[in-house]
Amino acid sequence: MDVFWxxxxxxxxxxxGTNVGARPTTFEYLAQVARAVDHLGYAGALLPTxxxxxxxxxxxxxxxxxxxxxxxxVAVRPGLVSPTLAYRMxxxxxxxxRGRVLINVVTGGDPEELRGDGLHLAHDERxxxxxxxxTVWRGLARRETVDFDGKHLRVTxxxxxxxxxxxxxxxxxFGGSSEAAQRVAARHVDAYxxxxxxxxxxxxxxxxxxxxxxxxxxxxxxxxxxxxxxxETGSAARADADALIRYVTPETVAAAQRSxxxxxxxxxxxMRELHNGARESLWLRPDLWAGVGLVRGGAGTAMVGxxxxxxxxxxxxxxxxxxxxxxxxxxxxxxxxxxxxxxFPLLPLHRTEPTRRGGAIVxxxxxxxxxxDTDGSRT
Numbered sequence: 001m002d003v004f005w006x007x008x009x010x011x012x013x014x015x016x017g018t019n020v021g022a023r024p025t026t027f028e029y030l031a032q033v034a035r036a037v038d039h040l041g042y043a044g045a046l047l048p049t050x051x052x053x054x055x056x057x058x059x060x061x062x063x064x065x066x067x068x069x070x071x072x073x074v075a076v077r078p079g080l081v082s083p084t085l086a087y088r089m090x091x092x093x094x095x096x097x098r099g100r101v102l103i104n105v106v107t108g109g110d111p112e113e114l115r116g117d118g119l120h121l122a123h124d125e126r127x128x129x130x131x132x133x134x135t136v137w138r139g140l141a142r143r144e145t146v147d148f149d150g151k152h153l154r155v156t157x158x159x160x161x162x163x164x165x166x167x168x169x170x171x172x173x174f175g176g177s178s179e180a181a182q183r184v185a186a187r188h189v190d191a192y193x194x195x196x197x198x199x200x201x202x203x204x205x206x207x208x209x210x211x212x213x214x215x216x217x218x219x220x221x222x223x224x225x226x227x228x229x230x231x232e233t234g235s236a237a238r239a240d241a242d243a244l245i246r247y248v249t250p251e252t253v254a255a256a257q258r259s260x261x262x263x264x265x266x267x268x269x270x271m272r273e274l275h276n277g278a279r280e281s282l283w284l285r286p287d288l289w290a291g292v293g294l295v296r297g298g299a300g301t302a303m304v305g306x307x308x309x310x311x312x313x314x315x316x317x318x319x320x321x322x323x324x325x326x327x328x329x330x331x332x333x334x335x336x337x338x339x340x341x342x343x344f345p346l347l348p349l350h351r352t353e354p355t356r357r358g359g360a361i362v363x364x365x366x367x368x369x370x371x372x373d374t375d376g377s378r379t
Contacts, residue, residue: 001318002043002223002350004073005336006328007033007063009047009054014331017256017295018247023331025054027062033333034063037070040340043350044071046225046326048298049106051113057089064097073102073173073326078133079119079126084158087140094164101166105130105174105189107181109265110297121152123264127180128152134172134188141169173223177205177266185220186212191324195267196226196301197274198284199316206321223324224317227292227302228335230310230342234286241304244330245279245291253277256295263297271300287313302329311346 007030014021023029037045047056060072074093076086093101107130108114114126121129129152136155139146146158164170174185175193182205185192192209194202206222213220229244231237257277260268275281275290282291284301287309293300303310314325329335 001314001347002324003344003347004071004324004326005033005037005042005045005339006326006332007037007045007047007059008328008332009056009059010050010052012331012333014244015247016244016292016330017249017252020247029333030054030059031063031066033336034067034070036333036336038067040336041344041349042070042336042340043324044073044100044102046073046104047075049075049077049104050108050110051116057093060101061093064093064100069100071100071102072097073104075104075106077106077108078130079108079114079121079152080117082155083133083136083153084140084146084155084160087137087160088162090170091160091162091164094166094170095162099164099166102171102173104193105134105172107176107184109263109268111264112262123178124180125152127176127178127184131184131187134184137172138169138188175225175267177270181266182209182212185209186216186218189220191221191223193223193225193324193326195271195299196224196288196303197270198288199320201270202317202322203320210321221323222321223326224322225299225326226328227299228310228327228329228339228343229289229302229304230307230329230339232306232342234304234306234309237304237306237309241289241291241302245294248295253294260297268297271298274301299328307342307346311343314343314347 009025009030011025012023034045047060049056056074060074064072090101090103107126132150132153136146136148136153136158140158140160143160143163146155148155171191172189173191173193174189176182176185186209194205209220229237229241231240260272271293274284275293277294282289284290287303287305289302289304290300292302303313327339329339
């Protein structure tokens with residue numbers, strides 16, 4: 001497995017839907033989260049995109065100089081930037097960080113936001129545009145001179161003079177639940193992402209995209225975006241999940257759900273249908289909770305439980321073909337540590353252990369006279 005964390009450029013705190021326990025989204029705080037991700041051995045971190053976030057590219061570029069190993073999963077939005085310019089940006093980031101950029105292709109599901117950014121296409125037209133964008137992108141990645149004349153894009157003599165360093169190319173990640181989106185994924189991307197639906201629904205998605213990719217003569221990897229509330233006991237985890245929405249009022253839920261209902265995203269619709277805005281419907285199963293989706297767009301479910309319960313659910317998803325987990329928890333700094341300490345030891349991770357420069361001690365010296373070995377024995 002690869003486990004990624006999340007850089008909360010849209011805000012962070014101890015509770016949802018309130019300023020109680022909130023913390024400022026300063027660069028210093030985001031740097032703390034990124035350094036934790038880097039130090040703890042996560043594969044990298046996702047940076048969200050949209051008008052409610054700090055810009056992902058600017059933030060990732062600033063954080064890259066403070067980190068050494070983690071990768072940055074950064075969004076490009078077809079229709080808001082040309083494929084040639086976006087590729088140059090990605091290749092520059094890749095060279096300057098020695099291969100630490102991944103691309104999250106985000107077509108977008110909020111028509112109001114998209115119109116505000118100057119994009120006035122209907123749902124399926126946006127995926128047509130994404131298909132054209134990625135056709136050009138992949139030609140550039142192959143070091144071709146690209147001439148393309150499509151319905152939405154026209155490129156004449158597009159080329160890249162300074163290539164990326166990752167081989168064979170910078171990996172492309174992409175999510176979308178509609179048929180139009182899944183056909184784009186099958187044709188172009190390296191990893192198809194889903195939000196955290198129950199395993200049965202995820203299995204159906206994986207099967208559809210896998211079959212579509214096979215018809216294109218390709219194979220696709222799979223990833224999932226989830227929140228997590230892990231504690232040493234299941235009862236503590238459930239209590240802390242409930243505490244996340246302690247200050248969420250019915251009025252806040254109603255306003256959030258009205259806003260999310262305006263999206264034309266199939267994925268967002270599927271997230272809303274998991275609970276329909278009702279608190280009594282939040283527990284989809286004992287280890288999967290939809291409470292985040294009451295007030296948050298995008299990924300709305302959380303794995304909840306003790307370390308073995310959460311690890312078992314991840315293995316259940318892995319058995320369906322999921323090899324990449326993009327996780328988050330509130331607050332993101334503390335939860336990055338908690339998840340790594342409690343669950344990492346139970347997972348088969350692609351993970352490079354942090355280097356302990358200068359023979360750094362692990363844990364606390366016992367009674368001013370002995371160190372503990374990594375297995376807890378005295379040395």
